[in-house]
Amino acid sequence: MDQLWAPWRVQYIDSKKSEGCILCDKPKEDKDVANYILYRGTFNFIIMNAYPYNPGHLMVAPRRHVPTPEDLKAEELHEHAELVARCVQVLRETFGSAGFNTGMNIGRVAGAGIDGHIHSHIVPRWVGDTNFMPAIGYTRVISQALEDTYSRLKGKF
Numbered sequence: 001m002d003q004l005w006a007p008w009r010v011q012y013i014d015s016k017k018s019e020g021c022i023l024c025d026k027p028k029e030d031k032d033v034a035n036y037i038l039y040r041g042t043f044n045f046i047i048m049n050a051y052p053y054n055p056g057h058l059m060v061a062p063r064r065h066v067p068t069p070e071d072l073k074a075e076e077l078h079e080h081a082e083l084v085a086r087c088v089q090v091l092r093e094t095f096g097s098a099g100f101n102t103g104m105n106i107g108r109v110a111g112a113g114i115d116g117h118i119h120s121h122i123v124p125r126w127v128g129d130t131n132f133m134p135a136i137g138y139t140r141v142i143s144q145a146l147e148d149t150y151s152r153l154k155g156k157f
């Protein structure tokens with residue numbers, strides 16, 4: 001696959017990583033808008049990636065802190081897969097995404113940024129997106145885009 005150019009991710013790569021687990025901590029806080037939490041299921045939740053590879057980059061994570069999918073119970077896995085499918089549907093309907101990359105990075109050697117807490121990425125793709133992304137590679141633009149994306153997706157799950 002072509003390399004997506006996402007220069008605003010430098011802020012994430014350079015940032016001091018907190019000791020805790022953001023996928024455990026953010027759902028415990030009562031500020032879903034600020035934390036970009038879009039939906040809370042019974043066993044999983046949907047959160048926007050604050051350092052997206054593409055606009056609309058979502059993550060589905062279980063509520064329990066587990067490092068690998070075989071630690072999840074059947075009902076947790078079932079809902080996890082349903083929410084990934086729901087993300088694809090909502091992103092296609094809302095933004096007209098032409099394709100998607102979805103999947104899990106399991107373990108730090110596989111590229112997991114939050115390697116103790118399994119999560120699925122849903123990255124929407126558009127024709128030509130490897131070309132136009134550098135033009136909007138400014139943090140301020142991205143943070144406005146995050147808020148706009150959140151308000152357009154909230155309530156659709």
Ligand SMILES: [Zn+2]
Pocket residue numbers: 021022023024025064065066116117
């Ligand atoms: Zn966790």
